[in-house]
Amino acid sequence: MATETNRRITDSMEAGLLWFDDDLRIVDANLAAREVLGLRPGQFGARIDDLGWEQSDEQGVRMPQETRPVWRALHGNGETTQGVVVVQTPHHGQRWLRVRAVPVDSLGAGLGRGAIVSFTDFTHERQAMRQARHSEQLFRMFGDHSLDLIWIVDPRTQKLLYMNSAYERIWGRPAAPLFEDLAHWLDGVDPADRQRVAEAALHANEAGMYQTEYRVHRPDGRLVWIRGRGFPLFDTDGRMRYMAGFAEDITLARATEALQSAHRLAQVRLERIVATAPGAVHSYRQRPDGQGEFTFASPAILDLLGVDAATLVERGIDLLALVHPDERAAVAESLRESAELGSAWLATFRVPHTPAGERCLEAHSMPVRESDGSVVWHGFLIDITERRRAEQEIRSLNIDLENRVAERTSELEAKHREMESFTYSVSHDLKAPLRGIDGYSRLLESDHADMLDEEGRFFVAMIRKATGHMGELIDDLLAYSRVERGRPKLGPVSAGPVVAAVMDGAAGDVAAGGIALQSAVEAGLSVLGERDGLVLALRNLLDNAIKFTGGRPGRAIEIGARRVDGQALFWVRDNGPGFDMRYHDRIFEIFQRLHRAEEFPGTGVGLAIVRKAVERMHGKVWAESAKGDGATFWIQLPAVEQLPNL
Amino acid sequence: MEDRRPILLVEDNPMDVDLTQRAFAKRHIVNTLEVARDGEEALGWMARWEAGHPLPVVILLDLKLPRVSGLEVLRQLKAHPEYSRIPVVVLTTSREDTDVAAAYALGVNSYIVKPVEFEKFIDVAAQIDLYWCVLNQQAV
Numbered sequence: 001m002a003t004e005t006n007r008r009i010t011d012s013m014e015a016g017l018l019w020f021d022d023d024l025r026i027v028d029a030n031l032a033a034r035e036v037l038g039l040r041p042g043q044f045g046a047r048i049d050d051l052g053w054e055q056s057d058e059q060g061v062r063m064p065q066e067t068r069p070v071w072r073a074l075h076g077n078g079e080t081t082q083g084v085v086v087v088q089t090p091h092h093g094q095r096w097l098r099v100r101a102v103p104v105d106s107l108g109a110g111l112g113r114g115a116i117v118s119f120t121d122f123t124h125e126r127q128a129m130r131q132a133r134h135s136e137q138l139f140r141m142f143g144d145h146s147l148d149l150i151w152i153v154d155p156r157t158q159k160l161l162y163m164n165s166a167y168e169r170i171w172g173r174p175a176a177p178l179f180e181d182l183a184h185w186l187d188g189v190d191p192a193d194r195q196r197v198a199e200a201a202l203h204a205n206e207a208g209m210y211q212t213e214y215r216v217h218r219p220d221g222r223l224v225w226i227r228g229r230g231f232p233l234f235d236t237d238g239r240m241r242y243m244a245g246f247a248e249d250i251t252l253a254r255a256t257e258a259l260q261s262a263h264r265l266a267q268v269r270l271e272r273i274v275a276t277a278p279g280a281v282h283s284y285r286q287r288p289d290g291q292g293e294f295t296f297a298s299p300a301i302l303d304l305l306g307v308d309a310a311t312l313v314e315r316g317i318d319l320l321a322l323v324h325p326d327e328r329a330a331v332a333e334s335l336r337e338s339a340e341l342g343s344a345w346l347a348t349f350r351v352p353h354t355p356a357g358e359r360c361l362e363a364h365s366m367p368v369r370e371s372d373g374s375v376v377w378h379g380f381l382i383d384i385t386e387r388r389r390a391e392q393e394i395r396s397l398n399i400d401l402e403n404r405v406a407e408r409t410s411e412l413e414a415k416h417r418e419m420e421s422f423t424y425s426v427s428h429d430l431k432a433p434l435r436g437i438d439g440y441s442r443l444l445e446s447d448h449a450d451m452l453d454e455e456g457r458f459f460v461a462m463i464r465k466a467t468g469h470m471g472e473l474i475d476d477l478l479a480y481s482r483v484e485r486g487r488p489k490l491g492p493v494s495a496g497p498v499v500a501a502v503m504d505g506a507a508g509d510v511a512a513g514g515i516a517l518q519s520a521v522e523a524g525l526s527v528l529g530e531r532d533g534l535v536l537a538l539r540n541l542l543d544n545a546i547k548f549t550g551g552r553p554g555r556a557i558e559i560g561a562r563r564v565d566g567q568a569l570f571w572v573r574d575n576g577p578g579f580d581m582r583y584h585d586r587i588f589e590i591f592q593r594l595h596r597a598e599e600f601p602g603t604g605v606g607l608a609i610v611r612k613a614v615e616r617m618h619g620k621v622w623a624e625s626a627k628g629d630g631a632t633f634w635i636q637l638p639a640v641e642q643l644p645n646l
Numbered sequence: 647m648e649d650r651r652p653i654l655l656v657e658d659n660p661m662d663v664d665l666t667q668r669a670f671a672k673r674h675i676v677n678t679l680e681v682a683r684d685g686e687e688a689l690g691w692m693a694r695w696e697a698g699h700p701l702p703v704v705i706l707l708d709l710k711l712p713r714v715s716g717l718e719v720l721r722q723l724k725a726h727p728e729y730s731r732i733p734v735v736v737l738t739t740s741r742e743d744t745d746v747a748a749a750y751a752l753g754v755n756s757y758i759v760k761p762v763e764f765e766k767f768i769d770v771a772a773q774i775d776l777y778w779c780v781l782n783q784q785a786v
Binding site for chain 1: 669761765
């Protein structure tokens, strides 16, 4: 047993002290032991097991008596034993004790052999250690579950202290080389980005944080975009202990961002197009039950339908409700047809209530059938009110113009008829008195000549001559006016038969006059004209030639036709006296004569008839001559391709 | 056998009536020349024929007549069941295609354009005499 001094000493010790006898009963305990274990003096003399205090090892396995340091010290060869014993105390819970047991021959006066056990309680350290281990485990678990790379580097040694498994996942490379040499950090980084990555820490902010984005080529060929962040870790004294950071795979984010920016761009572009497009752009849906609604409309729709785009879409207003009631059925039908055939919807209809009153719209859109059976028309509406108005104006102007033309034409036709009836009257009324003059002068001449003297008979002869001339004039005038009668019926006319007919018609005069008449018509030549008109013109020219060669020796006339530059040229050439070219225009004017009546008979109407007949066929006529050396008259008409052999 | 029935001349111009008479005389045509001076008067002859007046051997019809036109006279004559058989020769100055066509459409037997010269007038009279007063009657 301890003396008073010894007790003081032992009670002042930090370690716990227990005295056991060789029967394992507690003989004594110092203050520390009593406090740690909650041992009361009344319990002295009892065994630990008797107290019900369970003892187990570090692994929590119950310790048999033989394994306990005390027992081993009492039953050993006198050596000190030690070990860790976890004691379950009733008041102080589980205590972790590092135990040393020393066998002694005498525990003191009156006491025999025993063992002195000293222990230190490391329950708190043990708990702290466990907690620390737990934290690290949590940290590692957390790190391994992080999608982002987490790393910690000791800046003094440039050693990698920690890195989670994300490296192998993101970089597609083993992590081990990095732990060997941090220089492998740049493996796989795009050469263009390497310097920037290596110097990233130089651009750290005031707090020492830095960030950089770079490309990494994985061994499998994939390119990934990385966003790396680094920052210093300080200890409680404010000294930098570590550098740590994250690296995040932003490939998807970047792609998404690019996509989003492309999308935004497309959206902006679309909005601009929609804003500047003429009319309004819309999506109009018709549900399977036939109910229609707008799902999209550009702002301009307000002007066209009288409802702003937002209201239109929010309230799901049906287009048909806005269409003029008279046209609703037709518009619905056109929509139905477009939906059924999948064809473009083109419709024109009126909308009665818009800010500018009633408007006329034109719809252009394509139907798209959706999975639920509804049909959506994407397209545009344009305002054609002004266009309609202009069209109507043009139409009414045209009608007006046509009416005026018709009016003028009928006026002209009336004038023409008046003219015809005038010439009809002339023919009848002038001829009737002329017949009287002729008849009675003839009777005077035949029946009463013996009652007249020489001069009287001369007068009668003059009256009869003048009468004859006047008859010719009236006949020619009528022939001239008849040329104009009716509208020309233009068609292909063969030149050959026409010339032949004209020559036949003059055969009698030609034979009688001993004229050498020759023809030169290009084979197969056809013109666009009027057969009767062409015959009339050529006959007059031939008659003219016959007349003007009259009384001359070696009378020769040539009549011909040939094609020149898509035009047909007819000509009648004679070797008569010709005419002064100064008057070449005047000879085609009615009643214009270049010769005196004594020289050549005539009324001055023949060539006027020629010109009128040719002009009716949209042709040209002209004459060439050298005075005293014959004349050539030309007719030009459009040639046509050879007629089919009918 | 020459037919001595009258010839009806429908003519408003007295000078032409006179000259026709003289031309017929020159040709020794002895048929009586009865004259209607306008269309109305010409149609009036139908009543006389009803009353027993001898029908003309031929009617010489001018187209341009006061009041009722020559074409109207022609139409009414040709529409009559009996008188439609009287030959009608249109004798006129008109060369109008439409007049010729209209006259033929109404069933005229011949169409002669009045010449200005008296000699030709006599020729025409001769043709009328030969054809209508001699040949035609013999054929009946």
